Amino acid sequence: MYDYYLGGKTNYAVDRAAAEQVISRFPAIRTVAQVNRAFVHRSARFLARERGVRQFLDIGTGIPTAPTLHDVVQQEVPEARVAYVDNDPIVLVYADSLLSGSPQGLTDYVEADVTDPQALLEKVEESASRCIDFDQPVGLSLNAVLHFVPDGMDPYGVVRTLVARLAPGSYLTISHCTPDFDPLAWAEIVDVYNRSGTPTQVRGKDEVARFFDGLDLIDPGVVLANRWRPEPGSGPGVVSDAQVSLYVGVARKP
Helix, strand or coil, X not given: CHHHHCCCCCCCHHHHHHHHHHHHHCCCHHHHHHHHHHHHHHHHHHHHHHCCCCEEEEECCCCCCCCCHHHHHHHXXXXXXXXXXXXXXXXXXXXXXXXXXXXXXXXXXXXXXXXXXXXXXXXXXXXXXXXXXXXXXXXXXXXXXHHHCCHHHCHXXXXXXXXXXXXXXXXXXXXXXXXXXXXXXXXXXHHHHHHCCXXXXXXXXXXXXXXXXXXXXXXXXXXXHHHCCCCCCCXXXXXXXXXXXXXXXXXXXX
């Protein structure tokens, strides 16, 4: 559905049907996808260029859309390592797109579920490529994934477990849909996802900020995606808060 919102070609009839239901209720969902992708790229460049991060763990990868995360960070740092994680077997079909990084760097794909973070970490550590060295700082990306982890699946515990394994000096990046600006539309969107078999729970600003407890938030803190270190030409242009409906943040582990 995310690929369809972005105008991509890698989606299926069932995805398109569900996505059209969401679009009919909230046409700006395409804008949400666009500002999310722009934030993912900006935050990754920031960590690689300004914070010296050389390895990234991207959980909830989805079917790859160009440019991929490794395209972005390896353009800044050719030797960067990127490990992708997803629990959708369809993503495995497109793993070749995720594994074609720079000659100096390294990319890997691991099939695991964010709702079992301990098993996920073990699979990443046991991967034959040894792409991620958890003794060194890691850029952990949980972009557009935690709203698919309802409270009953202990999302805050998931994040704590993942962050606990990271070395000091690592970073956590999150983007998360919110109902704060159009609660009725988002109630309908959540209903569409839940009825299509994808558990979904959107959250308010304070709930999103709670994921960063114990970490040092990077300026400007938890904000709407288009307001996080904006760059010319990054994202869809002038948009309203309701059209964005996506909180983001980046924080450092002390």
